[in-house]
Structures are given as structure tokens and as C-alpha cells.
Amino acid sequence: NAGVTQTPKFQVLKTGQSMTLQCAQDMNHNSMYWYRQDPGMGLRLIYYSASEGTTDKGEVPNGYNVSRLNKREFSLRLESAAPSQTSVYFCASSEVRDYEQYFGPGTRLTVT
Amino acid sequence: GDSVTQMEGPVTLSEEAFLTINCTYTATGYPSLFWYVQYPGEGLQLLLKATKADDKGSNKGFEATYRKETTSFHLEKGSVQVSDSAVYFCALRGGKLIFGQGTELSVKP
Numbered sequence: 738n739a740g741v742t743q744t745p746k747f748q749v750l751k752t753g754q755s756m757t758l759q760c761a762q763d764m765n766h767n768s769m770y771w772y773r774q775d776p777g778m779g780l781r782l783i784y785y786s787a788s789e790g791t792t793d794k795g796e797v798p799n800g801y802n803v804s805r806l807n808k809r810e811f812s813l814r815l816e817s818a819a820p821s822q823t824s825v826y827f828c829a830s831s832e833v834r835d836y837e838q839y840f841g842p843g844t845r846l847t848v849t
Numbered sequence: 850g851d852s853v854t855q856m857e858g859p860v861t862l863s864e865e866a867f868l869t870i871n872c873t874y875t876a877t878g879y880p881s882l883f884w885y886v887q888y889p890g891e892g893l894q895l896l897l898k899a900t901k902a903d904d905k906g907s908n909k910g911f912e913a914t915y916r917k918e919t920t921s922f923h924l925e926k927g928s929v930q931v932s933d934s935a936v937y938f939c940a941l942r943g944g945k946l947i948f949g950q951g952t953e954l955s956v957k958p
Contacts, residue, residue: 835942835946838946
């Protein structure tokens with residue numbers, strides 16, 4: 738039982754490049770989330786998926802897109818990376834929306 | 850709207866000292882309350898929770914009591930260890946899950 742897994746762990750991009758962050762959970766959870774964590778800003782919700790087939794914007798969705806591929810997988814795409822997107826990205830999942838969330842280990846992204 | 854306020858860090862303690870990290874909240878209704886912990890280089894882990902007034906959540910020697918009259922959910926531990934060094938997040942779930950800013954704890958031997 739791996740819980741929530743994220744790939745890659747580290748990534749460096751140049752401004753304007755695109756990439757997709759992958760997230761998978763093996764707990765049969767209905768809801769999944771993407772957060773970013775920046776110094777002094779705490780955790781900010783980017784997008785979430787309350788259930789398979791649905792996605793909704795969170796607090797800071799601009800510059801990102803998401804896909805809930807199936808119940809297990811929820812990906813985050815940066816179409817044209819900007820230095821302001823340098824951050825640590827966490828995926829999380831929960832059985833019930835917004836209740837106990839289980840987090841992945843994070844992806845440390847640097848955009849130069 | 851709903852909000853969570855935590856004491857600012859960093860908090861530095863010596864091993865075996867008593868720990869309190871303050872957390873107060875603003876919410877309508879009766880939210881559930883949580884403490885999460887983030888060890889260096891890792892994601893957040895749920896540490897404990899309380900779902901109604903006067904509930905006490907506990908785990909790994911940490912405790913927090915849901916105080917509706919003071920809208921607080923302070924985290925306490927009687928004797929901290931170096932391995933408790935981490936960032937601690939208070940969170941509430943009313944209509945959605947809201948995290949505090951986090952409090953960094955550093956425990957010195």
C-alpha cells in the first residue's frame with residue numbers, strides 16, 4: 738500500500754516549457770487535490786477533483802490545468818512555465834471531500 | 850469566511866521541554882479540526898483530529914482539545930524529542946478544508 742505517489746520528485750524547467758506532474762493513489766479515495774507550498778504562504782489549493790469525472794478550480798488555478806484520468810490518477814499540467822510557478826507541489830486524496838487528506842511526498846519544481 | 854490562525858514560528862525548544870502551539874479559528878457552524886505535521890522533505894501527515902466540541906484528539910504523545918467557547922485547538926506535548934522537529938499545520942473543515950500558515954518547531958538536544 739503506497740498511499741499517494743507523485744512523479745517526478747524534482748524538476749527544473751526553463752520559462753515557457755511545459756510539463757505534467759503525475760499523482761496516483763491506491764486507497765480508493767474519491768477526492769483528489771493539487772496544492773502548492775511557498776515560503777510564508779502556507780498551502781494553497783490549485784485544483785481539486787471531488788469525484789471521478791469532475792474537476793474544480795481552487796484558490797490559485799491560473800497557469801495550470803488538471804485531468805482526473807480515472808479514480809486513481811490526477812495530473813497537473815503547466816502549459817507554459819513561469820518563474821512564479823517555482824514551488825513545491827503536493828497531491829493529496831481523501832475518501833470524503835475536504836475531510837482527512839493524505840499527502841504525497843511532493844514535487845520540487847524550479848522554473849528558470 | 851472561515852479561517853485559521855496559528856502562532857508564528859519558529860519555535861525552538863530543548864529536548865524534554867513542554868510544547869504548546871496555539872491555534873484559533875473562525876467558522877460558522879461546527880467545523881472538524883485537525884493537526885497535520887510535515888517532516889523535512891516530506892508531505893503532510895495527519896497527526897490528530899477532533900470532530901466536535903470538547904473532543905480531545907491524541908497521537909504520538911501529542912494532544913489537542915476542541916474548545917468551542919474559545920474557538921481554539923491548541924497542540925500540546927509534555928516532553929518533546931529531537932525527532933519532533935517539523936512544521937505543524939492546524940486545519941479546519943467547515944465547507945472546505947482550510948490550513949493555517951504552519952508553525953516550525955525545532956528541538957535541540
